Amino acid sequence: MAGKIVLCRCEDVTLSDLEHSVSRGYRDIEEVKRYTGFGTGPCQGKECLAVVALQLARITQQHPSAIPPFTSRPPLAPTPLKLLAKDPGAHRFADETDEGED
């Protein structure tokens, strides 16, 4: 049953994956993220973090407020490389000084 309850759709992590992680001793939200892979998909946890945190609180018998969210990583939204490549803040290496702006 728990194997059918999907908590993270992007990475296909189920409730039983979470329980398994906790049973191994990986119960810090950062550890759970790494052990199960939840929160590392295209939405970067926006859709699953709260659900996982809530279930983690229940399984480890903690108040949900005791579970901080995992460190969120930039960029805020998926950003194409070609857009980033135009940012003027990029470091220029010796081999591209002669190329000018492109």
Added chain:
Amino acid sequence: MQGANEDEEDESRADVSGEIRLPATLEGRTGNVPEKAEIAIVGGGVIGLSIAYHLARRGLTDVVVLERGYLAEGASGRNGGGVRQQWSTEINIRLMQESVELCRRFAVDLGVNVWFRQGGYLFLARNAKETARLEKNIALQNRCGVHTRMLEPKAALDIVPELDLTGIVAASYNPSDGILFPWPFLWGYARQAAAHGVRIFTQTPVGGLEPQASGGYLVHTPRGAVRARRVINACGAWSPRLAELIGVQVPTWPIRHEICSSEPLKPFLRPMVSELSSGLYCSQSMRGEIVGGVSLPGHGSTYRMGSTLEFLATYARRLVRLMPVLGDIKILRQWAGPYDQSPDGNPILGAAPGHPDFFLACGFVGHGFMMAPIIGKLYAEWLTGGTPHEIFVRSPLARFADGSGAHHEKEDFNIG
């Protein structure tokens, strides 16, 4: 990413009520550390865990691992997973040949899939100096039995057709280099070490080391003190701080390295690709993401691990220039981790001078992950009575203090 624990499908899982029936790998969050242990390993990164596992395998199981945060909190949870034999010194090449063998066997030996994939490493040169560097290294690698070869730029297209060869003058390629997925490596070592009796404590920072008259140390943590006959400093970039507790100066410093990961794509990129002029590197993980980084000059010594737009912009600029088709792929996340930078690019191993029970396992710069399998094995062999491997003779802390460092071989092929 169920691969990390897919081998365990058949084992009983915690039932829906949350009742826990499996043996835990990690000690609980409460309860004290044991009163004594033969060896206390400080630092639960890949180096500490590999040593713990190999000690246990050799029957030395009275071992505790004390990790300040969660497992994989340090560099070991933040790296690129590259595994290569293309190095510039014979000892590093030979060690990495053995490490690659251990990586190949890891899934079987440790019962966990680490998605080790030997797609090769392709280094690209943009000028004669870089080419000469590659040629010199290849001659040595070939003598050691690593089949790296120099390629004409055009031949590199056979391996990565997406490359824009403008400005590329040469390439080196070794097909047996590869990449792995770092996290399961840690779970594998931790789980097998624990199964042999090693006790692994997370959220347990070591704040004091009190030398004992009879030898060894009283190792202080917020969860009590453990009297350890020997202590191993496997604190990665934080190793100087631990050593300082007993007045030992470790001359390494933390350098922040940033890295990022893209949305998953269909598998297309076989090797790790790296460009010498910018330190750009990227590979496609088994999950399909493009993972990579680039060298940013001069952030100096820092423990601050924030991410910068400068990094993303620089990486994007260089990567799109090298592989224009990647322009449309999206970056999902970026993060950073510390290199434990040593003065000569090589690790520091063995007992600290004047402190025969305090062992160092640090200074692994940007290649500690790939070195961990063989270093852990050799360290454990030595600590359980075997003769020390040459690497321990070459890597003492004393090489910096007594001037012998002047003759010490430098590893100058640290990329990224």
